[in-house]
Each structure stands twice: as C-alpha cells, then as structure tokens.
Amino acid sequence: MTTDLLIFFGLAAVAIWTAICMLLSRNAVYSALFLVLNFMTVAVFFLLLQAAFIALVQVTVYAGAIMVLFLFVIMLLGAERVETRPSLPWQGPVAAAVTVILFGMLALALSLNTQSPGAVPLVGQAFGSPAAVGEVLFGGYLLPFEVTSILLLVAMVGAIVLTRRQRSKEAR
Amino acid sequence: MNVPTGYVVGLSAVLFALGVLGVLVRRNAIVMFMSVELMLNAANLAFIAFARQRAEPSGQVFVFFIIGVAAAEVAVGLALIVAIFKTKHSIDVDQVSGLRG
Numbered sequence: 001m002t003t004d005l006l007i008f009f010g011l012a013a014v015a016i017w018t019a020i021c022m023l024l025s026r027n028a029v030y031s032a033l034f035l036v037l038n039f040m041t042v043a044v045f046f047l048l049l050q051a052a053f054i055a056l057v058q059v060t061v062y063a064g065a066i067m068v069l070f071l072f073v074i075m076l077l078g079a080e081r082v083e084t085r086p087s088l089p090w091q092g093p094v095a096a097a098v099t100v101i102l103f104g105m106l107a108l109a110l111s112l113n114t115q116s117p118g119a120v121p122l123v124g125q126a127f128g129s130p131a132a133v134g135e136v137l138f139g140g141y142l143l144p145f146e147v148t149s150i151l152l153l154v155a156m157v158g159a160i161v162l163t164r165r166q167r168s169k170e171a172r
Numbered sequence: 173m174n175v176p177t178g179y180v181v182g183l184s185a186v187l188f189a190l191g192v193l194g195v196l197v198r199r200n201a202i203v204m205f206m207s208v209e210l211m212l213n214a215a216n217l218a219f220i221a222f223a224r225q226r227a228e229p230s231g232q233v234f235v236f237f238i239i240g241v242a243a244a245e246v247a248v249g250l251a252l253i254v255a256i257f258k259t260k261h262s263i264d265v266d267q268v269s270g271l272r273g
Binding site for chain 2: 004005007008012015016019020022023028031032035038039042045046048049050051053054057058061062065066069070073074076077079091092095096098099102103106107110113117120121123127128132133135136137140141144145148151152154155156158159160162163
C-alpha cells in the first residue's frame, strides 16, 4: 500500500510540475516539450490504472501525433516568443483568483462526498487490454465509433480548406 | 496500483485547474491551445479512474473517443491559428480584436 502511494505521489508531483513548467516557460517550444512529458506521465497513470490500450493510444496519438503537429506549427510560424504585455494589467491576478476559486470548489465537491466508493475492486489481467476494449468498442459503441471516423474526415477536410492558399483572390 | 480513486480524481482536478489558469493567463494562442489539451487530459484521467473503480470498460472506450475528438479539434484549431497568422502576422490573442465594438 505504501509503495503504491509513494509511486502515486511521485508521479503526481511530476505531472503537476510539468504542467506548471508548461504554463510558465516563455518559449512555446519548451511548453510543448513539457506537455509531452506531462502526457507521458498521465500515460503511466493509465497503465497503473489497468488501461494498457488507452495508455498506448495516449502515447502514440497524444504525445506522438498531436504534439508533433503542435511543434510543427510553432516552428512553421516562428512563434516561439510572441508574448506581449497583456493589455489588461489586472488580468493575471484575477485569473489566478478565479482558478483558485474553481479548484477550491472542486476540492470542496470531492471532500463533501462522504459516501465512500469502497475499495478498488480487483480486476483480471485482461481488463483494459486491446481485446477487452475492442469488444466493447465494436459491440455497443459501433455507431459512435463510425461517427468519430466521419468527424475525423470532416476535420481533415476543414483543416485543408482553412489553410489552402486562395489563388483566385491572390491573382487579382 | 492500489490507491483510492479520490486521490486520482484530485490530481485530475489539479491538472484541470492548471489548464484553466493557462487559458486565462497566457496570450500566445498556441500555448492557450495546449492548456486546453491539458484540461482534456485531466478529464481523461478522471474517466480512467472511474472505469477502474467500477471495473467497467465503457469508461476506457469514452477516453478513446475523447482522444479521437481531440485529434480532430487540434487539426482544425491549428489550421485556424495558421489562418489567423496569415492575416494578422501574429498569434497573440490580444491582436485579434477585429470584432471589438
């Protein structure tokens, strides 16, 4: 039990530290790399919570594909350091106060829940394996899965349309 | 890992609050967008914790869908940022004030 708690708090510290570093670093490339580290830490949490397939999806899709896209756009635009002074000087403190209030309410909601969910149940090795997740995914969730594929197609077309050079306008 | 589910959900709340702080404080559109990803990831962590608590694989399928939708969202969002950069030559969100009354 204590070993589990040590692992949990160590990983949680890494996750929170990388998130804070992502927020504070002035260079957007560093922010992206800290976010990759954060996603990897969360993937380890997924592994420890018996979600092996989702952990691998997290690493390949989030830490791999999505963050490469982010880095690519940052370097394409040369937008590493485009931070100006905020036009509203009181924005930072107000934002911090609002965030503290939000976190306080979340913590209050968590602590007010007196109904203990009970001990975490034991699950077999197969829980969260690709076979188990795939069975549910292609069983009861087949329609949402297909809708997601159409959504991805629409997003791909949309991204191409948005970034396409408009030749007819430029020719004029 | 035999840790109470409340601890994992608490960590998820911390990460979510940090994401909110990032969106509110930073002015770089790409970093704001990365903070949104941080919030999505915090929600995923809560989903996985609850799936583990209830020994129910549906929660993991939900996370799979969220990751898919996030990929679509990133593609469109970054395309929008590139389009804004082409017209404004900046991705500072304070510069995008064309609709100011």
